Amino acid sequence: MNKRILMKGNEVIAEAAIRAGCRYYFGYPITPQTEIMHYMALTMNKAGGTFLQAESEVAAINMVYGASAAGGRAMTSSSSPGISLKQEGFSYIAGAELPAVVVNIVRAGPGLGGILPAQGDYFQATKGGGHGDYRNIVIAPASIQELYEMTVEAFNLADEYRMLVMILGDGTLGQMMEPVLFREEEPIVESTKEWALTGNKGRVHNSIQSIYINPDDLEAKNNELQAKYRAIEEKETRFEAMETDDAEVVIVAFGTCSRICRNVIRQAREQGVKVGMIRPITLWPYPSEVISELAKDSSVKAFLDVELNAGQMIEDVKLAVNGVKPVYFHGRTGGNLPSQKEILDLIMNIHKEVNQ
Amino acid sequence: MAIVFEKTKGLTDKPFHYCPGCTHGIIHRIIAEVMCEQDILENTIGVSSVGCTYNNYEYFACDMAQAAHGRAPAVATGIKRVHPDHTVFTYQGDGDLASIGTAEIVHAAARGENISVFFVNNAVYGMTSGQMAPTTLLGQVTTTSPFGRDSGLQGYPINVSEMLATLTGAVYIERVMITDFKNIQAAKRAVAKAFRVQKQGLGFSMVEFLSTCPTNWGKSPVESIDWLKENMVPQYPLGVFKGKDLEV
Amino acid sequence: MIDYSIILAGFGGQGVLSAGKMLAEAALIEGKEVSWFPSYGPEMRGGTANCSVVISDQVIGSPVINDTDVLIALNRPSLEKFEKQVKPGGIIIIDSSLVKTGTTRKDVRFFPIPSSEIANELGNMAYATVVLLGCLSAASGCFMREAFEKALYDVLPERRHHMIPSNLDAFDQGVQLVKK
Numbered sequence A: 001m002n003k004r005i006l007m008k009g010n011e012v013i014a015e016a017a018i019r020a021g022c023r024y025y026f027g028y029p030i031t032p033q034t035e036i037m038h039y040m041a042l043t044m045n046k047a048g049g050t051f052l053q054a055e056s057e058v059a060a061i062n063m064v065y066g067a068s069a070a071g072g073r074a075m076t077s078s079s080s081p082g083i084s085l086k087q088e089g090f091s092y093i094a095g096a097e098l099p100a101v102v103v104n105i106v107r108a109g110p111g112l113g114g115i116l117p118a119q120g121d122y123f124q125a126t127k128g129g130g131h132g133d134y135r136n137i138v139i140a141p142a143s144i145q146e147l148y149e150m151t152v153e154a155f156n157l158a159d160e161y162r163m164l165v166m167i168l169g170d171g172t173l174g175q176m177m178e179p180v181l182f183r184e185e186e187p188i189v190e191s192t193k194e195w196a197l198t199g200n201k202g203r204v205h206n207s208i209q210s211i212y213i214n215p216d217d218l219e220a221k222n223n224e225l226q227a228k229y230r231a232i233e234e235k236e237t238r239f240e241a242m243e244t245d246d247a248e249v250v251i252v253a254f255g256t257c258s259r260i261c262r263n264v265i266r267q268a269r270e271q272g273v274k275v276g277m278i279r280p281i282t283l284w285p286y287p288s289e290v291i292s293e294l295a296k297d298s299s300v301k302a303f304l305d306v307e308l309n310a311g312q313m314i315e316d317v318k319l320a321v322n323g324v325k326p327v328y329f330h331g332r333t334g335g336n337l338p339s340q341k342e343i344l345d346l347i348m349n350i351h352k353e354v355n356q
Numbered sequence B: 001m002a003i004v005f006e007k008t009k010g011l012t013d014k015p016f017h018y019c020p021g022c023t024h025g026i027i028h029r030i031i032a033e034v035m036c037e038q039d040i041l042e043n044t045i046g047v048s049s050v051g052c053t054y055n056n057y058e059y060f061a062c063d064m065a066q067a068a069h070g071r072a073p074a075v076a077t078g079i080k081r082v083h084p085d086h087t088v089f090t091y092q093g094d095g096d097l098a099s100i101g102t103a104e105i106v107h108a109a110a111r112g113e114n115i116s117v118f119f120v121n122n123a124v125y126g127m128t129s130g131q132m133a134p135t136t137l138l139g140q141v142t143t144t145s146p147f148g149r150d151s152g153l154q155g156y157p158i159n160v161s162e163m164l165a166t167l168t169g170a171v172y173i174e175r176v177m178i179t180d181f182k183n184i185q186a187a188k189r190a191v192a193k194a195f196r197v198q199k200q201g202l203g204f205s206m207v208e209f210l211s212t213c214p215t216n217w218g219k220s221p222v223e224s225i226d227w228l229k230e231n232m233v234p235q236y237p238l239g240v241f242k243g244k245d246l247e248v
Numbered sequence C: 001m002i003d004y005s006i007i008l009a010g011f012g013g014q015g016v017l018s019a020g021k022m023l024a025e026a027a028l029i030e031g032k033e034v035s036w037f038p039s040y041g042p043e044m045r046g047g048t049a050n051c052s053v054v055i056s057d058q059v060i061g062s063p064v065i066n067d068t069d070v071l072i073a074l075n076r077p078s079l080e081k082f083e084k085q086v087k088p089g090g091i092i093i094i095d096s097s098l099v100k101t102g103t104t105r106k107d108v109r110f111f112p113i114p115s116s117e118i119a120n121e122l123g124n125m126a127y128a129t130v131v132l133l134g135c136l137s138a139a140s141g142c143f144m145r146e147a148f149e150k151a152l153y154d155v156l157p158e159r160r161h162h163m164i165p166s167n168l169d170a171f172d173q174g175v176q177l178v179k180k
Helices: A009-019 A034-043 A057-069 A080-096 A122-127 A144-161 A171-175 A215-236 A255-270 A288-296 A314-321 A340-354 B024-037 B072-082 B094-100 B102-110 B160-165 B181-199 B221-235 C016-029 C042-046 C076-085 C115-122 C127-140 C145-155 C158-179
Strands: A005-008 A024-027 A050-053 A074-078 A100-106 A137-139 A164-170 A177-180 A239-242 A249-252 A275-280 A282-284 A302-307 A327-331 B044-048 B063-066 B087-093 B116-121 B170-177 B204-210 B239-242 C004-011 C033-038 C048-056 C068-073 C086-095 C109-113
Touching: A005 A009, A005 C016, A009 A034, A009 A100, A009 A144, A009 A164, A009 A171, A009 A177, A024 A034, A024 A057, A024 B072, A034 A050, A050 B072, A057 A074, A057 A080, A057 A100, A057 B063, A057 B072, A057 B102, A074 A080, A080 A100, A080 A122, A080 A164, A100 A144, A100 A171, A122 A164, A122 A282, A137 A144, A144 A164, A144 A177, A144 A215, A164 A171, A164 A255, A171 A255, A171 C033, A177 C016, A239 A255, A249 A255, A249 A288, A249 A340, A255 A275, A255 A302, A255 A340, A275 A288, A288 A302, A288 A314, A302 A314, A302 A340, A314 A327, A327 A340, B024 B087, B024 B116, B024 B181, B044 B072, B072 B087, B072 B102, B087 B094, B087 B181, B094 B102, B094 B116, B094 B160, B102 B160, B102 B204, B116 B160, B116 B181, B160 B170, B160 B204, B160 B239, B170 B181, B170 B221, B181 B204, B204 B221, C004 C016, C004 C076, C004 C127, C016 C033, C016 C048, C016 C127, C016 C145, C048 C076, C068 C076, C068 C127, C076 C086, C086 C127, C109 C127, C109 C158, C115 C127, C115 C158, C127 C145, C127 C158, C145 C158
Parallel strands: A024 A050, A024 A074, A074 A100, A100 A164, A137 A164, A249 A275, A249 A302, A302 A327, B044 B063, B044 B087, B087 B116, B116 B204, B170 B204, C004 C068, C068 C086, C086 C109
Antiparallel strands: A005 A177, A137 A282, A177 C033, A239 A275, B170 B239, C004 C048, C033 C048
16 A cells, blocks of 8 residues: 555545545536546545535535534535635634635636636635635645645644635646555544534534624624634644745745745756745745744845735735845736746846845 | 423524514424424424524524525535434525525425425515515515516516426425414424425425515514415415325 | 656647656656646647656656656647757657658757557557657656556556557567667
């Protein structure tokens, strides 16, 4: 079993979910994530679970709401336009404090947009999307192996914090193949879920709801949610720092973009320019602290934020840098990816500019 | 002295918040009574929806989920897939089920989802103060059809029971009215049959309750019942639209 | 070997995606890091297909290729589209049965291989890409025949294992044409 096998990102997500004990999958077809559904359709019933093609993305997320309320490990997956439709459900899931895992294999927008890779859903994923004051944990894997491990982890986090965990990928990660090494046994953290709807035998009836007509009750609920979010910011913030110790230019990039930048670091260093990178792994909670610290470091001259959008995460980078150092931006949209050369050229220019 | 009437254990002690003359309370009670009579209270999970009954999770003594507007059949689907041996029902109004939730109800029925739907049709949006519903009658005055519903402007009422009865997955569909003792008893028999259909795993069942809304209709409770019989019944005839011969 | 990149491109149905996958499987068997990224979506409907394979001794940076070490083109539009992306000193392999032009590039190693004709002689057009993989192996050394043979056993379902000798025959013909 300890053999690396080549698998498509989307299929790895589905396999990981089943390994993580997910037994309820509800989805609606949309490119470029449909292979998740295909894989689920083939394997979920054999695993003793339910695969159901819903009539819409709206229905799918509400089926997740129901299955999760009933105590099951449930998920849905989609791509950008479909994720927009699910936002209502996200807000209710947050309000009712239900665990859920949602995969967004992002495609280029706005509107029907295109089907090629993008990161244009960063705002939607990290700042809300649905109504009200709530947060989702947002995880951005950058390789197929990470897609696997982080999908498994997403189910544990969802149960632990009773909230929605989103895996934010993109068309590249969904469609590409890389080797993946599966564990013999998954580190599934079982939770008791006393709150779940299982029939009220021997106890007072449970209810799952998000409505609090009394403003004081609703404020108390909001305070409770915010306290939970602060605890998550403390405990669950994740990032990868690459060659930042002596870096003069620090790239900030996540997901597929960080893969492209990884090569650029090597090329820049070959040309004598010390470049490093912070790769946020959780987009919420955001690794602001490490960026703030680096901004204060005298060797760091500038930051370069690279995204597959017109500039979204850069707002979080700028908040963390807080004006201490210049923050440059490079983004591509429409499903195009930046070439290593265009990023490298930009870094060379930035390096020149900040050393003048 | 013998006890001749007792509040059902299927309801909690929380007092209803419904307006005087509203029939939701009666419908709640008969559903609760049937759960007790069939001894399924401990194995039933209900789904509240959005509308006047948004918080009936506080009234039913079984486990309850509260769903977003129109999504109760999808939520019930998720619950039923986790607990196929439990009885799962939704409680939805006409705005919830026949307007914003049409996709969810049609597809739950089409899938033959083994749940019971209790659909309360009072031809108006109650909670948001009397707007036109998909089931509002032609000529009926509401806050959003102040000159009476005009088919040229607002189209025609939807007969949900007849529409869903065309679907293979729907096995039992009946329309009843909450007007008097005899009809309430008939409504209770329909609820009991819906739960039995589900228990036997036969598929989708729905009971449509013609119901009154004295507050938004601007009528007294007694006038409302008369209005229902005179105006709603011709548009929404009572009867079994699917599963008439079903022996359960 | 660091991030050695190959683009395979042709019409849909010529098997370029599967050939890319076989190449990736072979490299994986040799213990290399590998990534495979296909064109997807409207391009597939339009009838052209391509994939990028990256092979490396270390963690792969970008799975998306801008400048490639190798281009394998099975039709003329693919050659015209991708030949400018080949690095100086890189390799261009074409199916010369289908692509009747040469390359405009003077700074690459160019291998016109009549792979469709060879496949036709072997009795199955699916072998055309295998001939080209043999050529790739011999010209670049980015994976070896032994790994390719193992990959065939891994990837092909057992009912297709009788095709393995013909696959290897096709592969060897590709190797021989480079050696000439």
